[in-house]
Amino acid sequence: MSTKNKVDESIENRLLVARNEGLQKMKETSLRPHGKLWGMDVFSWYQPNVNILTNTLHAFPFQIVWIGNVLDIFSTIKEDPSVCVQLDTIITFDESRFMLPAEELASIKNIFGVNSMEDAFRLLKSFKKKNAVLLFTASGENWKDNKETFEEFLDIHQI
Secondary structure (H helix, E strand, C coil): CCHHHHHHHHHHHHHHHHHHHHHHHHHHCCCEEEEEECCEEEEEEECCCHHHHHHHHHHCCCEEEEEECHHHHHHHHHHCHHHHHHEEEEEECCCCCCCCCHHHHCCCCEEEECCCHHHHHHHHHHHCCCCEEEEEEECCCCHHHHHHHHHHHHHHHCC
8 A cells, every 4th residue: 555545544534533523522512402391492502602602592482491500691691682682581500699780681580590400400490381492501611510410300300
């Protein structure tokens, strides 16, 4: 086999590995549907891109109940405060304080900050509603643990 063929195979193998890694990462970190929970369409998004997330929120046809970490929620609202019109409820699971101006949050009916996902899920049970979207986002170093916890919660509560 010639040197050129060996080089071509090596490049091809690296491209295939890189493509597979990229597809796996996209699968983990893109918007994922999970069916219905208590009449709500359920989606999760891990390590979301704020700009794409903002556009996605505007595209949802129903009001949104959003459980997420402070960074995702606040970065998105700062990026485009008009997304607040889409938000019915926000629940942050990693911080109980809010550092956004009140006028940005005024159109959101329910705003809660808690210090654990378990507390967030307890609160969520109070906001069961049909014709709504439940969005769960998680970023940061614990996003995989939060992903597992959310998916376990869905396994227990979805019919």
